[in-house]
Amino acid sequence: MEDKDMEKNDVSQSRDKEKDGDSYEKVCYMCRRPESKAGPMISMPGGMNLCHDCMQKAFDSVMKNGMDLSQIPNMPYMNLNFNDLSQTPRQTEIPKKQKLRKQKEPQPQLTMKDIPAPHVIKEKLDEYVIGQERAKKVMSVAVYNHYKRAFLEKDDADGIVIEKSNILMIGPTGSGKTYLVKTLAKLLDVPLAIADATSLTEAGYIGDDIESVVSKLLAAAGNDVERAQKGIIFIDEIDKIAKKKQTNTRDVSGESVQQELLKLLEGSTVEVPVGSNQKNAMTPMATVNTDNILFICGGAFPDLEGIIRERLMKKSAMGFGAVLRDSFDNDPDLLSHVTNEDLRTFGMIPEFLGRLPMTVTLKGLDRDLMVRILREPKNAIIRQYEKLLALDEVKLVFEDDALDWIAEEAIKRGTGARALRAILEEFMLDIMYEIPKDPNIGSVVVTRPYLEKNGGPLVRMRG
Known part of the structure; x- marks a missing residue:
C-alpha cells in the first residue's frame, strides 16, 4: 500500500511539473521580445510563440481590411497543440476568467523644480567624487543650463534659441570619468544610458548601429519616450573611433561612426526598437527626439599628451624668453592645455568636435x-x-x-x-x-x- 501511495504521489508531482512547465519566460519568435515586454504570447505548433503585435501585423499583411485580434479574448484556435488537432473546435476548453496584468504606474515627469542649482549639484558631487574640482564645476553648470533649455517653452517671440551644450571629457584611465557621470545621473534621478563606442559600426556592418545608444536610454526610462527625451547618454571610449592613420581597408568603426553621430549629437528624430535591439519589420518602433538629450563623450585619449607637448615645444626658441624642452615632461596638468587642433591631430574630425562645445579635462590621481x-x-x-x-x-x-x-x-x-x-x-x-x-x-x-x-x-x- 505504501508503494502505491508513493507512486501516486510521484505521478501527481510530475503532472504538477508539467502544468508549471512554463517557468521560463516566453519569447516572441518574430520580434524576440520577452513576455514581460510584449504581453501574453500566442502558442503555435512546434513550440513557437508570437506576441499580439506580430500576429496583428501578420494578419494585416495578408488581409487588406485587417482584423483586430484584440477583440478575440483568448484565441482558442491559435493555442493549438498537435494532440488537439483531432478534436473539434467545440471540444476546446475556453477559460471563463482571464487574469489581467497589472499596469505599471506612470513615472512622474521631470520639472525644472526637480533640477537643483549648480552649487547644490557640486556639493552633492563632492560627497562622492574626490578632486577634479574644475570638472565637477563645469558639469554642474552644463547640466543645469541644459535642463533650463529642455524645460524652456518653445516661444520664438524674442528670436533667441539656446543651443545644446554637449560635453567632451578627457582624462587618464581611472580618473573618474564614468563614476562622475553615474553619480550625476543618480543625484538628479534622470535616465542614464552608458554606451561603448568600441562596439559602434557603420550601418550595414556587424556591430551596434548608432541608434542603439538611444534604444538603451529608452529602456533605462522604462520605455517612456517623454522621460527618455530629457535623459543623459554617456558614450565611453570615444577616442577609439578616431580616424586611423594608415589603413588600406574601409574604416567602418572610425571616421564613419563620427559622421553618423553628428545628427544625433546636434538633435534629430530617430526611430528605435522598443524592448529589443533588433530592428526588423515586426518590432514595434518608437520615435525619439534627441534635441533635449544631453550627450557626454569621454575617453582616455592615449598619446594625446605627446601631441600637446609637441605643439607646445614649437614655441621654443633661443634667448631668454625660450621655452625649455624639458619643461613639460613632468607636468601633471598637461591635458589642460588641449585644443581642438590637438584633437584633430589625434584623429577626431572637426564637425564632431564642433558639436561638443564644452571640453573638460580630468587630472591624474596623485x-x-x-x-x-x-x-x-x-x-x-x-x-x-x-x-x-x-x-x-x-x-x-x-x-x-x-x-x-x-x-x-x-x-x-x-x-x-x-x-x-x-x-x-x-x-x-x-x-x-x-x-x-x-x-x-x-x-x-x-x-x-x-x-x-x-x-x-x-x-x-x-x-
Missing part, C-alpha cells in the same frame, strides 16, 4: 588624492569593508602608514582608482576568510608590515 579616495567618499572602499566586518561584530581599522602604502602601490600599477580595489581585494582575502572562524575576535588592525608581507594584521580579542 598619492594624496588616492588616500582621500580611500577615506572620504560616502561610498569609500574602506567603509564597505568596515560594514562587511561589522556584520560579524568585528571592528576594522586601517593605520595611516597602511593607507599611504596602498596609495603608492596603486600609482605604480598605473590604472588610477581602479587599482585601489584590486590591492584591497588581494590583502583582505585572508582576513575575510579567517575572521569568521573565531567569534571571540573583536577588532582587526591592518598595518603596513602586513601589506609589505613582513607580518600579519593586529588582531584583538573581545573584552
Whole structure:
C-alpha cells in the first residue's frame, strides 16, 4: 500500500511539473521580445510563440481590411497543440476568467523644480567624487543650463534659441570619468544610458548601429519616450573611433561612426526598437527626439599628451624668453592645455568636435588624492569593508602608514582608482576568510608590515 501511495504521489508531482512547465519566460519568435515586454504570447505548433503585435501585423499583411485580434479574448484556435488537432473546435476548453496584468504606474515627469542649482549639484558631487574640482564645476553648470533649455517653452517671440551644450571629457584611465557621470545621473534621478563606442559600426556592418545608444536610454526610462527625451547618454571610449592613420581597408568603426553621430549629437528624430535591439519589420518602433538629450563623450585619449607637448615645444626658441624642452615632461596638468587642433591631430574630425562645445579635462590621481579616495567618499572602499566586518561584530581599522602604502602601490600599477580595489581585494582575502572562524575576535588592525608581507594584521580579542 505504501508503494502505491508513493507512486501516486510521484505521478501527481510530475503532472504538477508539467502544468508549471512554463517557468521560463516566453519569447516572441518574430520580434524576440520577452513576455514581460510584449504581453501574453500566442502558442503555435512546434513550440513557437508570437506576441499580439506580430500576429496583428501578420494578419494585416495578408488581409487588406485587417482584423483586430484584440477583440478575440483568448484565441482558442491559435493555442493549438498537435494532440488537439483531432478534436473539434467545440471540444476546446475556453477559460471563463482571464487574469489581467497589472499596469505599471506612470513615472512622474521631470520639472525644472526637480533640477537643483549648480552649487547644490557640486556639493552633492563632492560627497562622492574626490578632486577634479574644475570638472565637477563645469558639469554642474552644463547640466543645469541644459535642463533650463529642455524645460524652456518653445516661444520664438524674442528670436533667441539656446543651443545644446554637449560635453567632451578627457582624462587618464581611472580618473573618474564614468563614476562622475553615474553619480550625476543618480543625484538628479534622470535616465542614464552608458554606451561603448568600441562596439559602434557603420550601418550595414556587424556591430551596434548608432541608434542603439538611444534604444538603451529608452529602456533605462522604462520605455517612456517623454522621460527618455530629457535623459543623459554617456558614450565611453570615444577616442577609439578616431580616424586611423594608415589603413588600406574601409574604416567602418572610425571616421564613419563620427559622421553618423553628428545628427544625433546636434538633435534629430530617430526611430528605435522598443524592448529589443533588433530592428526588423515586426518590432514595434518608437520615435525619439534627441534635441533635449544631453550627450557626454569621454575617453582616455592615449598619446594625446605627446601631441600637446609637441605643439607646445614649437614655441621654443633661443634667448631668454625660450621655452625649455624639458619643461613639460613632468607636468601633471598637461591635458589642460588641449585644443581642438590637438584633437584633430589625434584623429577626431572637426564637425564632431564642433558639436561638443564644452571640453573638460580630468587630472591624474596623485598619492594624496588616492588616500582621500580611500577615506572620504560616502561610498569609500574602506567603509564597505568596515560594514562587511561589522556584520560579524568585528571592528576594522586601517593605520595611516597602511593607507599611504596602498596609495603608492596603486600609482605604480598605473590604472588610477581602479587599482585601489584590486590591492584591497588581494590583502583582505585572508582576513575575510579567517575572521569568521573565531567569534571571540573583536577588532582587526591592518598595518603596513602586513601589506609589505613582513607580518600579519593586529588582531584583538573581545573584552
